[in-house]
Amino acid sequence: MINKLISQILPHMPEKLIWQFSKEYIAGKTTEQALEASRELNRNNTLVTLDILGEFIENMDQAKENRDQYINLINTMEATDVKGNYSIKPTMFGLLLDKQTCSDYMRDIVATAAGYGNFVRIDMENSPTVDDTIAIFRRIKAEFPKNVGLVLQAYLKRTRSDIEAMLDLKSDEADLNFRLCKGIYVESPAIAYKKYEEINAHYLEDLEFMFQSGIYPGIATHDKPLIEGALKLIQKYNIPKDRYEFQMLYGVTPKQRQDLADAGHKVRVYVPFGEHWFGYSTRRLKENPAMVTHIVKALFAKG
Secondary structure (H helix, E strand, O other): OHHHHHHHHHHHOOHHHHHHHHOOOOOOOOHHHHHHHHHHHHHOOOEEEEEEOOOOOOOHHHHHHHHHHHHHHHHHHOOOOOOEEEEEOHHHHOOOOOHHHHHHHHHHHHHHHHHOOOOEEEOOOOHHHHHHHHHHHHHHHHHOOOOEEEEEEOOEOOHHHHHHHOHHHOOOOOOOEEEEEOOOOOOOOOOEOOOHHHHHHHHHHHHHHHHHOOOEEEEEOOOHHHHHHHHHHHHHOOOOOOOOEEEEEOOOOHHHHHHHHHOOOOEEEEEEEOOOHHHHHHHHHHHOOOHHHHHHHHHHHOO
């Protein structure tokens, strides 16, 4: 209850105060800062996926501006030595306002990355967006089969059937590439598993099905039991190290991340950045009040 109360109060505190915590988990406010953070991760044998913050926009002018920002990011990053790809959120391009234009803008971004032989991951957001996000993914993958992937959330009860329904997109020439995460949005028990053990069990079941089906998974978790479970599945099915990767959030469990990289596993870090960091930070607080304990510790540690 205390964490929940503080999570409601923190968004109304001065931005400078919130930034003292947020900067540990956000790579900066500019592209240059994000690229420098990415270079440092690369130096530690870790790949990146860059994400410009700013989902759930209010008008389509913002959607166009976001599309242009991503295209500029791609053109800028591809001229550097940074090793990584890109993540995009459909609501950042107007999914809830104009589905067709949103799809067109996302296609423009994937086309730009594909021109460099690179890859874009479409993030999954809350449950009302799932069907439209999958539909857009299908549309873009048909045109750029090697250059786009999707995020799936293990706590949604529909996820296994969604994976099965998308197997038709897999071919010998182009992988199905899914990032599997637990899921962070607050959802109804009618459509989402709520208990920790239940979510973990379905996560590993979904991951095992991906391995059995020849899908390339991004194993996105910081949870030690899930990492250990994933490593057992990799050993069980003798999965080559170029057929999966572990994915983690910027600033979270760096030692765990480095241990995996040092053991020879491919590791990719999700690198969020941009001017809209405040909204991102405060939304995450509301979605996950347990983060408050870490925030308060960070604030007191920094005086």
